[in-house]
Amino acid sequence: MNDFLSTSLQILKPLLLHGFPNTFLLSVVPLFFSLILGIIGGVLGNSKISVLRVIAKIYVYLFRNIPFLIFVYVAYYGFPYLGVNIPPLTTAVVALAINHGSYMTEIMRGGLNTIRREQIEASASIGLNIFQQYSLVIIPQTIMEVAPSIVGQTILLVKDTSIISVIGISELTRIGRQITMLTNSPFLVFFYVAVFYYVLCFLFQMLSNWSEAKVKKYIG
Amino acid sequence: MDSMLIRFVTRNFRFYLEGLETALSASIISLLFALIIGLVVGIIRYSHKGILGTIAKIYVSAIRNTPLLVQLYFVFFGLPRLGIVLSAFQTGVIGLSFNSGAYIAEMVKAGFQAIPRGQIEAAESIGLSVHQRFRLILIPQAALQIVPAVGGQMVQLIKDTCLLSLLAITEITKAATEVGNKTYMFLQAFLFAGIIYLIVNMLLNIAIDLFERKINYAR
Numbered sequence: 390m391n392d393f394l395s396t397s398l399q400i401l402k403p404l405l406l407h408g409f410p411n412t413f414l415l416s417v418v419p420l421f422f423s424l425i426l427g428i429i430g431g432v433l434g435n436s437k438i439s440v441l442r443v444i445a446k447i448y449v450y451l452f453r454n455i456p457f458l459i460f461v462y463v464a465y466y467g468f469p470y471l472g473v474n475i476p477p478l479t480t481a482v483v484a485l486a487i488n489h490g491s492y493m494t495e496i497m498r499g500g501l502n503t504i505r506r507e508q509i510e511a512s513a514s515i516g517l518n519i520f521q522q523y524s525l526v527i528i529p530q531t532i533m534e535v536a537p538s539i540v541g542q543t544i545l546l547v548k549d550t551s552i553i554s555v556i557g558i559s560e561l562t563r564i565g566r567q568i569t570m571l572t573n574s575p576f577l578v579f580f581y582v583a584v585f586y587y588v589l590c591f592l593f594q595m596l597s598n599w600s601e602a603k604v605k606k607y608i609g
Numbered sequence: 610m611d612s613m614l615i616r617f618v619t620r621n622f623r624f625y626l627e628g629l630e631t632a633l634s635a636s637i638i639s640l641l642f643a644l645i646i647g648l649v650v651g652i653i654r655y656s657h658k659g660i661l662g663t664i665a666k667i668y669v670s671a672i673r674n675t676p677l678l679v680q681l682y683f684v685f686f687g688l689p690r691l692g693i694v695l696s697a698f699q700t701g702v703i704g705l706s707f708n709s710g711a712y713i714a715e716m717v718k719a720g721f722q723a724i725p726r727g728q729i730e731a732a733e734s735i736g737l738s739v740h741q742r743f744r745l746i747l748i749p750q751a752a753l754q755i756v757p758a759v760g761g762q763m764v765q766l767i768k769d770t771c772l773l774s775l776l777a778i779t780e781i782t783k784a785a786t787e788v789g790n791k792t793y794m795f796l797q798a799f800l801f802a803g804i805i806y807l808i809v810n811m812l813l814n815i816a817i818d819l820f821e822r823k824i825n826y827a828r
Contacts, residue, residue, distance in 0.1 A: 455810075548675070574690075575690060582679050
């Protein structure tokens with residue numbers, strides 16, 4: 390029993406001190422950028438210009454049908470190939486943001502469709518230009534509308550951060566693998582790693598429920 | 610550049626083809642197991658409230674809220690500790706099956722819930738047993754409902770097989786790593802792997818669309 394406790398402590402310490410915060414940051418920072426990409430992509434996807442719509446469509450289609458791991462490798466080897474030397478951490482953030490930006494694009498595109506035409510006409514009639522229409526009227530409403538799906542997508546993002554371990558970022562999964570070699574108890578290690586992910590996803594799930602309730606109250 | 614690319618592809622195509630074969634067989638076998646797991650767990654989720662229902666609920670939420678890679682490591686490094694020694698491929702298939710099974714269980718449950726309550730009452734009133742109700746009324750209708758979603762899960766499974774490369778299974782991504790190691794053209798190797806995934810999933814999407822149209826005719 391004492392043995393179990395000391396092993397657990399040995400496992401939990403690095404996971405809690407390094408793994409969890411790193412995974413958290415690796416989730417939140419790309420989330421921010423993926424949202425921006427999603428808004429841009431969603432607006433393009435609903436554009437009147439067909440070329441822009443096609444570009445948004447291809448963007449979504451590619452990332453939906455090619456595994457994220459491939460994109461991580463392509464980014465990892467591709468940036469140096471293009472002469473861009475950035476640290477693996479930046480590569481990881483960029484890859485996560487672009488990958489999940491495509492899913493956010495699809496969510497935002499669907500959300501933008503739910504905004505009624507009158508809203509746009511009304512905002513045009515009070516003299517807002519197209520940029521103001523989007524930034525002041527359409528996008529805020531859309532985000533309220535799709536907030537629950539965005540948080541749901543965030544859970545997928547949290548899970549995808551585990552794949553980043555392949556390019557040497559010390560997050561939960563990679564630290565877990567390293568501890569396995571030290572403590573020789575893989576069952577326990579990956580159980581604890583899974584618990585950490587579960588907690589993180591659970592937090593976002595709570596946020597999702599909270600936002601859903603908030604949105605319902607707001608919209609009525 | 611062009612001739613170099615063609616040479617690169619023709620020289621290494623064999624590796625990718627072997628990888629594709631492994632990836633496809635892993636995803637098809639996993640889908641079959643996942644369908645069985647999903648059906649059983651889905652029925653439990655739909656109709657049991659007691660301990661069995663709670664276990665099913667924990668299973669689904671544990672799978673859905675943890676990364677597949679961690680689940681695969683758990684099985685890959687954990688099973689030998691329990692004295693269960695399997696090949697990497699078998700462990701990979703087990704991991705993928707249990708992962709997809711949880712998602713399919715939710716689809717099955719949603720499929721059952723979409724069936725109007727009146728049908729079940731009607732089935733009860735003509736004296737069908739629980740077993741008959743599932744076999745004759747619920748499952749056939751739910752099965753049609755969830756075909757598109759299961760097709761989507763198959764696309765997801767093919768994408769997920771790339772993680773098997775981290776268990777040292779030579780599927781498409783691992784084949785690309787090997788080609789990269791051999792030629793030092795890592796970027797091209799992985800781009801080509803990406804194209805293979807894209808083509809396979811494109812074909813699959815077309816098949817799903819055709820099937821969906823056929824079902825809509827049937828309705």
